[in-house]
Structures are given as structure tokens and as C-alpha cells.
Amino acid sequence: MKTHLAASAIALMGTQSFAQDLSNTLPDSVASVAPALQSYAAKDLFGTVWNAETLSVRDRALVTFAAMVTRHEADQLGRFTELALDAGVTAPELSETITHLAFYTGWGNATAAAEAMAPVYAERGITADDLPGADPELLPLDEEAEAQRQNMVQDNYGSTSQGVVDYTESYLFRDLWLRPDLAPRDRSLVTVAGLIAAGQPEQMTFHLNRAMDNGLTQEEAGGMLAHLAFYAGWPRVFSAMPVAKEVFANRAE
Amino acid sequence: MKTHLAASAIALMGTQSFAQDLSNTLPDSVASVAPALQSYAAKDLFGTVWNAETLSVRDRALVTFAAMVTRHEADQLGRFTELALDAGVTAPELSETITHLAFYTGWGNATAAAEAMAPVYAERGITADDLPGADPELLPLDEEAEAQRQNMVQDNYGSTSQGVVDYTESYLFRDLWLRPDLAPRDRSLVTVAGLIAAGQPEQMTFHLNRAMDNGLTQEEAGGMLAHLAFYAGWPRVFSAMPVAKEVFANRAE
Amino acid sequence: MKTHLAASAIALMGTQSFAQDLSNTLPDSVASVAPALQSYAAKDLFGTVWNAETLSVRDRALVTFAAMVTRHEADQLGRFTELALDAGVTAPELSETITHLAFYTGWGNATAAAEAMAPVYAERGITADDLPGADPELLPLDEEAEAQRQNMVQDNYGSTSQGVVDYTESYLFRDLWLRPDLAPRDRSLVTVAGLIAAGQPEQMTFHLNRAMDNGLTQEEAGGMLAHLAFYAGWPRVFSAMPVAKEVFANRAE
Numbered sequence: 131m132k133t134h135l136a137a138s139a140i141a142l143m144g145t146q147s148f149a150q151d152l153s154n155t156l157p158d159s160v161a162s163v164a165p166a167l168q169s170y171a172a173k174d175l176f177g178t179v180w181n182a183e184t185l186s187v188r189d190r191a192l193v194t195f196a197a198m199v200t201r202h203e204a205d206q207l208g209r210f211t212e213l214a215l216d217a218g219v220t221a222p223e224l225s226e227t228i229t230h231l232a233f234y235t236g237w238g239n240a241t242a243a244a245e246a247m248a249p250v251y252a253e254r255g256i257t258a259d260d261l262p263g264a265d266p267e268l269l270p271l272d273e274e275a276e277a278q279r280q281n282m283v284q285d286n287y288g289s290t291s292q293g294v295v296d297y298t299e300s301y302l303f304r305d306l307w308l309r310p311d312l313a314p315r316d317r318s319l320v321t322v323a324g325l326i327a328a329g330q331p332e333q334m335t336f337h338l339n340r341a342m343d344n345g346l347t348q349e350e351a352g353g354m355l356a357h358l359a360f361y362a363g364w365p366r367v368f369s370a371m372p373v374a375k376e377v378f379a380n381r382a383e
Numbered sequence: 384m385k386t387h388l389a390a391s392a393i394a395l396m397g398t399q400s401f402a403q404d405l406s407n408t409l410p411d412s413v414a415s416v417a418p419a420l421q422s423y424a425a426k427d428l429f430g431t432v433w434n435a436e437t438l439s440v441r442d443r444a445l446v447t448f449a450a451m452v453t454r455h456e457a458d459q460l461g462r463f464t465e466l467a468l469d470a471g472v473t474a475p476e477l478s479e480t481i482t483h484l485a486f487y488t489g490w491g492n493a494t495a496a497a498e499a500m501a502p503v504y505a506e507r508g509i510t511a512d513d514l515p516g517a518d519p520e521l522l523p524l525d526e527e528a529e530a531q532r533q534n535m536v537q538d539n540y541g542s543t544s545q546g547v548v549d550y551t552e553s554y555l556f557r558d559l560w561l562r563p564d565l566a567p568r569d570r571s572l573v574t575v576a577g578l579i580a581a582g583q584p585e586q587m588t589f590h591l592n593r594a595m596d597n598g599l600t601q602e603e604a605g606g607m608l609a610h611l612a613f614y615a616g617w618p619r620v621f622s623a624m625p626v627a628k629e630v631f632a633n634r635a636e
Numbered sequence: 637m638k639t640h641l642a643a644s645a646i647a648l649m650g651t652q653s654f655a656q657d658l659s660n661t662l663p664d665s666v667a668s669v670a671p672a673l674q675s676y677a678a679k680d681l682f683g684t685v686w687n688a689e690t691l692s693v694r695d696r697a698l699v700t701f702a703a704m705v706t707r708h709e710a711d712q713l714g715r716f717t718e719l720a721l722d723a724g725v726t727a728p729e730l731s732e733t734i735t736h737l738a739f740y741t742g743w744g745n746a747t748a749a750a751e752a753m754a755p756v757y758a759e760r761g762i763t764a765d766d767l768p769g770a771d772p773e774l775l776p777l778d779e780e781a782e783a784q785r786q787n788m789v790q791d792n793y794g795s796t797s798q799g800v801v802d803y804t805e806s807y808l809f810r811d812l813w814l815r816p817d818l819a820p821r822d823r824s825l826v827t828v829a830g831l832i833a834a835g836q837p838e839q840m841t842f843h844l845n846r847a848m849d850n851g852l853t854q855e856e857a858g859g860m861l862a863h864l865a866f867y868a869g870w871p872r873v874f875s876a877m878p879v880a881k882e883v884f885a886n887r888a889e
Contacts, residue, residue, distance in 0.1 A: 155494075156494065157494065157497065157498055159497040159498045159500070159501035160493075160494060160497040161511060162497075162501055162504065162505075162510070162511055163477075163478055163481070163497045163500045163501050163504050163509075163511075163514070164478045164479075164481050164482050164493070164497055164514065165478075165511045165514055165515070165516055165517060166478070166479070166482050166514075166515050166516060166517050166562070167478075167481065167482040167485055167493055167497070168517075169516075169517030169518075170482065170485070170517075170554070171490070173517075174554060175490065179546075179550070182546060184546060197489075198491060201455065201489065201491060202455065202707065202708065202709060203455060203491040203492075203495065204711060205457060205495055205498070206491050206494060206495070224669075225669055225670045225671075225672070225673075226670075226672070228669070228670050228673065229670050229672050229673040229676065231869075232673055232676070232866075233865075233866070233869070233870055234869050234870055234871060235869040235871075236703075236707065236833075236866075236867055236868050236869040236872075237677070237681065237866050237867050238704060238707060238709040238712055238867065239709075239869075240666075240670070240673055241661075241662065241663065241666060241712060242709065242711055242712070244663065244665040244666040244668075244669045244670055244673070245663055245665045245711070247665070247669045248665035248668055248669050251668065251669050252668075256669075257668070258667060258668055258669075258671045261669070261670065261671055261672075262671070262672050263671055263672060263675075264671060264672050264674075264675030264676075264679075265675075286881075287877050287881065289881075289884070290858060290861070290877055290880050290881040290884060291857075291858035291859070291861040291862050291877065291880070292858065293685075293688060293690060293858060293859060293861070293862025293863075294858075294861050294862045294865055294873060294874075294877065297680075297685070297862060297865060298865075298870070301676070301680060302870065309672070324869075324871075325871060327489075328835065328869070328871065328872075329581065329582060329583060329835060330835060330871045330872070330875065332875055333871040333874060333875060351544075352543060352544035352545065352546060352547075353544070353546060355543070355544040355546070355547050356544050356546025356547045356550060357546075359486075359547055359550060359551075360485075360486070360489075360490050361489055361490050361491065362489050363484075363486070363487050363488040363489040363492075363577075363581070364486055364487055364551070364555065365487060365488075365577075365578060365581065365583045365586040366489075366581075366583070367547060368547075368586060369583060369585055369586060371540050371543055371544065371547065374543050374544070375539075375540065375542075375543040378542070378543060408747075409747065410747065410750065410751055412750040412751045412753070412754035413746075413747060413750040414764060415750075415754055415757065415758075415763070415764055416730075416731055416734070416750045416753045416754050416757050416762075416764075416767070417731045417732075417734050417735050417746070417750055417767065418731075418764045418767055418768070418769055418770060419731070419732070419735050419767075419768050419769060419770050419815070420731075420734065420735040420738055420746055420750070421770075422769075422770030422771075423735065423738070423770075423807070424743070426770075427807060428743065432799075432803070435799060437799060450742075451744060454708065454742065454744060455708065456708060456744040456748065458710060458748055458751070459744055459747060459748070580742075582834065582835060582836060604797075605796060605797035605798065605799060605800075606797070606799060608796070608797040608799070608800050609797050609799025609800045609803060610799075612739075612800055612803060612804075613738075613739070613742075613743050614742055614743050614744065615742050616737075616739070616740050616741040616742040616745075616830075616834070617739055617740055617804070617808065618740060618741075618830075618831060618834065618836045618839040619742075619834075619836075620800060621800075621839060622836065622838055622839060624793050624796055624797065624800065627796050627797070628792075628793065628795075628796040631795070631796060
């Protein structure tokens with residue numbers, strides 16, 4: 131079955147290594163304890179969902195990686211690192227993704243991801259010198275929009291936790307989001323994927339709007355929701371659907 | 384303490400292997416770093432909760448397994464696989480459970496579960512030939528009810544993500560839910576357990592009603608909530624209680 | 637970089653072993669696959685956040701440990717156990733913390749924590765004899781307040797799940813919360829940290845009020861929120877902020 135999958139996936143997705151990677155995300159144990167699950171994976175998830183035109187294969191690999199990091203599925207992250215690299219996500223982009231998700235889904239997730247990624251990077255000869263450093267030249271900041279955001283948060287939460295307000299400004303919006311080695315659109319993509327995977331639709335309105343401001347299309351957002359139904363589970367996506375619907379509606383006005 | 388537990392559990396639950404399995408879900412490290420926790424487990428959780436008459440031991444084992452899969456507690460799933468098999472959950476039912484939870488709690492959870500289950504199945508001589516295949520004869524579908532559900536979702540979310548709407552119909556309601564090797568009542572049971580364990584009470588109304596339509600009694604549902612307080616944590620259950628209360632009230636009218 | 641961190645941390649935090657422990661929570665793989673993340677950790681998280689005066693280093697270590705247990709980050713818990721012990725959390729307190737979190741975040745979390753803690757305890761010569769037993773002399777109970785709580789829950793949920801109501805009274809409020817080896821203020825602290833880390837702001841009002849009744853100051857609560865932004869992720873904290881804000885406002889009236 132895996133050979134068959136590889137063949138069809140090559141035709142649709144272009145590279146043999148990617149097709150093999152996708153197949154590798156399903157360990158042999160699945161076929162031995164749940165043959166039906168193996169079949170759903172090969173035929174429907176790999177054969178149909180990954181090929182749907184709504185979202186590029188590269189974006190699917192990035193979104194899947196972000197969801198797995200968020201869910202702390204460290205045991206499987208090595209295989210999804212291979213997959214992402216072969217799907218066209220660059221090593222610097224993956225590196226920035228876990229740095230970003232450290233802030234957005236918790237430090238321990240990024241640490242576990244680093245442990246899983248290190249052997250893959252080592253095998254491919256990717257070293258720290260190839261990766262973004264601590265102090266790159268930052269992207270330009272829309273000072274006015276940032277001042278507005280900061281004032282709102284300060285007014286709202288300054289007396290609740292000044293630390294949260296201060297760290298949000300200095301570490302996130304005047305630093306992390308301006309790092310150049312992950313495009314703002316991709317930074318938003320992994321943030322929204324993380325929010326869906328973590329079950330936090332209540333935080334999604336701001337970030338889905340930001341994603342679309344940063345270039346994510348509505349079709350891509352819809353494709354991401356369908357893709358994540360598999361990797362984060364149907365209920366996570368159904369809780370995110372009303373938020374997406376409302377964001378789309380408000381932007382169409 | 385473990386020997387004592389085994390003795391009392393045998394009297395109440397019938398088989399020595401089950402009592403031993405239950406004891407095995409608590410590794411020796413618990414007694415060495417938290418003796419009080421060991422005592423709570425032996426006396427209260429194993430000795431009292433597992434024996435409460437509200438829910439059968441077989442159902443408790445299935446519900447616990449579903450909660451552990453949902454929470455990605457892969458390190459402990461081998462022991463809970465043994466427990467479920469010895470409590471009367473069949474290997475085909477467990478196989479269907481992880482296939483079902485792949486869709487309802489994320490593919491990576493099912494993959495991790497397969498890895499944990501494979502050694503147990505191998506030791507017991509259970510092979511893929513003993514397990515449900517990809518294309519069984521499906522249970523009959525209530526076409527009218529399904530058309531109604533599908534129309535509602537299409538109207539509501541078709542323009543948000545047609546992919547989600549289409550996959551929900553073709554993979555879930557016209558396929559997965561109709562697979563015969565896990566009874567609809569048990570399929571609902573593991574779905575609701577997964578929703579409680581994942582902290583998604585907002586998705587529970589539909590599935591708890593479906594579970595009760597499929598034969599789950601109110602007493603069993605209440606028993607499941609009390610059981611999951613231990614395995615998913617008290618706050619998850621207290622967030623689910625108002626939903627259960629409302630479902631029970633609406634059905635009583 | 638680690639050496640530099642150790643030096644500055646020693647100056648601020650007093651002990652070399654603690655500074656080394658903090659540095660150890662970041663495995664070498666982080667520097668090799670995400671140098672920027674290593675820098676954020678050393679400079680901002682360890683160098684600034686851990687030193688902020690809003691919350692003591694001891695409390696930060698306890699809160700971080702509780703968050704990691706709640707998130708089932710078992711792979712990293714050994715290092716955070718070392719950190720907590722060197723920051724002044726006692727072995728009995730850590731033991732009580734996982735017992736408490738078994739009830740508040742799920743049995744499997746505590747089991748995984750025990751597995752991670754056991755080697756650390758063994759190496760330090762901490763045995764079961766040094767730890768709280770199953771039946772200590774309990775702290776006095778405010779019978780009137782407990783009767784009021786119990787009556788409210790009985791009225792509200794007795795017909796939903798009598799098991800939940802009964803277990804809550806007998807195991808939690810007439811037993812667990814009265815165990816003397818973790819101060820009520822600390823028990824509340826780890827409960828609230830667990831709720832934030834698990835993404836359950838809807839259960840936080842009761843427990844944050846209880847924490848403050850038990851002696852947690854508003855400044856400490858705000859400091860915990862800022863600290864957990866890193867360990868549970870920004871969105872978890874932003875979902876908790878409105879609840880904290882409202883609790884603070886209501887108590888100020």
C-alpha cells in the first residue's frame with residue numbers, strides 16, 4: 131500500500147522524497163493494529179486532502195508542522211521536519227517557526243521540537259551558521275498601528291499584569307514579528323494553525339485578520355481548516371469555523 | 384499495597400489479570416515519589432471509582448483508553464491497552480476506537496496509540512487479519528437525518544470551508560460512523576470522552592444527544608463524568624457538567 | 637552563552653546550582669537548530685523574566701513545574717524537578733504538587749511526572765520515608781463554608797452526576813485541600829497555574845479568588861501571568877487576563 135501511495139503521490143506532488151516522507155509519517159504499526167486507519171491515511175488524507183488545490187503542499191507541510199509542535203507530538207516531529215524540508219519549507223523558516231511558537235504555544239513545545247529536529251538538521255548538514263541569528267535587521271514597523279495596539283492593551287490590562295503588557299510589546303510586536311526570515315504571512319499562518327490546534331478560537335479573530343492582511347487568501351484559510359481537521363481533530367476545526375466565518379463576513383463588507 | 388489491591392479488585396471485578404492490569408497502570412515510581420498519590424489510586428480510584436455501579440468496568444476501560452489517546456499520553460497507553468483487552472473490550476473495537484479518534488482528536492494521537500498498541504497486539508497474537516478492514520459492509524444510514532444534517536452544515540459553513548463540509552459528509556457521516564465493528568453507542572461514548580478530555584464542552588451537546596439516542600443511559604453518562612474527573616482532571620469535568628445537565632433536562636421534557 | 641548566563645544568573649539569583657539548572661532546561665539542540673530561540677531564552681526569559689520582582693524565584697519554579705506537569709511535557713520534567721528543588725521548593729511540596737495535579741489535571745499527568753521525578757529523587761537520596769504519607773493530620777476545615785459549597789454543587793449537579801458531587805466533597809474538599817505538606821496558598825497557586833496552562837479560564841474565577849484568600853497577592857498573580865506567557869504560550873495568558881482583571885476588580889470593591 132505504501133508503494134502504491136508513493137507512486138500516485140509522485141505523480142501529483144512532484145518529488146519522490148516528499149511522497150516517501152508523507153508515507154513515513156505513518157509508522158508500520160498503524161497497518162498492523164488498525165488497517166482501516168492505514169487505508170484512510172493512504173487514500174483520503176495523503177491521496178486526496180494533501181492534493182487539494184486550496185492550499186499549496188508547502189503550506190500544508192508548514193501548517194502540519196506547526197500543529198504537531200503545538201500539540202507536543204514530539205515523537206512524530208522528526209518525520210514532519212523531513213516532510214516540511216522536502217516540501218519546500220526552508221531550514222531557516224522552520225527554525226523561525228519553532229521560535230515563534232515558543233512564544234505562541236509555550237517554551238516546552240519549542241524545546242521538544244528542537245530535540246526532534248536536531249538529528250534531521252545534522253544529517254542534512256544544516257548548522258547554526260545557516261540559520262537566523264539573534265539580531266537580524268528587523269522588518270519595518272507600522273509605528274502608528276503598533277502604538278494603537280499597545281495603548282489598547284495597556285489601558286485594558288496594565289493594572290492586571292504590567293509584565294504581560296510590557297513583554298508583549300518588547301518581545302512580540304517590536305521584535306519577534308519583525309524578524310525577516312519567516313514572512314509575516316507565514317508567521318500568521320503558523321500562529322493561526324497553533325490557535326486552532328490548541329483549541330483557542332477565542333484568540334483567533336485578531337490573528338486570522340492579521341493573516342489575511344498579510345496576504346493569506348480566504349481560500350487558503352478554508353483549505354487550512356480542512357487540512358487541520360485531520361491533524362488537530364474535527365471538533366477543534368468546528369469550534370474555529372464560526373470565527374472564520376465571521377472574519378470572512380466582516381472583511382467582505 | 385499492590386498485592387492488597389489485586390486481592391480486593393479480584394473479588395469485585397472478577398479476573399486476576401484485570402486487577403493486575405489496573406495495578407500496573409501505576410508505575411512503581413509513584414509509590415516512591417508520592418506515596419499519598421499511590422494510596423489515593425489504590426484505595427479511591429481503583430478500589431472505589433472503578434467499582435461504582437453507574438458504568439460497567441468494560442465501559443470504564445474503553446472510556447479511559449479514549450481519554451488517554453486524546454491526551455496523547457502515549458507513554459502509558461500500552462498499559463491501558465492491556466487493561467481494556469482484559470476488561471472485555473475486543474481488539475477490533477480498540478482498533479476502531481483509534482481510527483475513530485484519529486478523526487475526532489487528531490491523526491497524531493492515533494499514530495502514537497498504534498505505536499503503543501502494536502507490542503501488546505503482537506504479544507497476544509493479534510494480527511491485521513483479525514482486525515476490521517478498510518471496506519466492511521456499512522451499517523444502514525438514516526438518509527433523511529443525514530441529508531438534514533448535511534444541508535444545515537452546507538448552509539452554515541459552505542462558504543467558510545467547502546473542504547470541511549465535504550470531508551465531514553463523505554469521511555465521517557457516510558463512512559466512519561457506519562463502520563460495524565464498533566457499536567454506534569460505543570463510538571459515541573469514545574467521542575464524548577474525547578471531547579471532555581480535550582476540553583471541548585462546546586462540541587458536546589450534539590454528541591451526548593447522539594450517544595443517548597444510540598443507547599447510552601443518563602446514569603452511564605453521569606458515571607462517565609465521575610470516572611473522567613480522575614483521568615482528565617476535575618476542571619475538564621466541571622466544564623462539561625452544565626452541558627450534560629442541559630442535555631439531560633432537554634431530553635426529559 | 638550558557639556560561640555567560642550562569643554568571644549573570646548567579647549574581648541575581650544567588651546559587652550556582654540554580655543558575656546551572658535554569659540553563660539546563662534548554663538542551664543543546666536549541667542552540668543548534670534555533671540560535672535565536674537560544675538567545676531569547678538566555679537573555680529575556682532567564683535573564684529578565686525569572687528575575688522580575690513580582691514573583692519569587694521559588695514561586696516561579698513551582699509555577700513552571702505545575703505548568704509542565706499539566707501540559708504532560710514529561711520529557712522535560714526531570715530538569716524542572718532539579719530546578720524546583722534548587723530554587724527552594726521542598727521534595728514534600730513537589731510530591732504534594734503532583735498529587736494535587738492528579739486530581740486537577742488528570743491522573744496520567746501525575747504518573748508521567750512521577751516517572752520523571754523518580755531518578756532525581758533517587759540521586760538526591762530522597763525516599764518515600766521523607767515524603768508525606770497517605771493519612772497526615774489534616775488542616776482544620778471551615779465547616780460552614782464547605783457546607784455552603786457542597787450544598788450549592790449538590791443542588792446544581794446532583795442529578796447530573798452524583799458521583800462527581802460526592803467525590804468532589806470527600807476526595808477534594810474534605811481531604812486533598814486539607815493536607816498539610818503544601819500550604820493552601822501554594823496549592824491554589826499550582827491549581828491556577830494548571831488552569832491557565834490547560835486553557836481553562838472558565839474555571840479560574842473560583843480558584844484565583846481562593847488563591848488570594850489564601851494569601852497570594854495581586855502583584856504575584858500578575859507576575860505569574862507574565863511568567864506563564866512563556867511556559868504556556870501567550871494566547872493561554874491572554875485568555876486568562878480578563879478573568880484575572882475581573883477577579884481583581886471585584887475584590888477591590
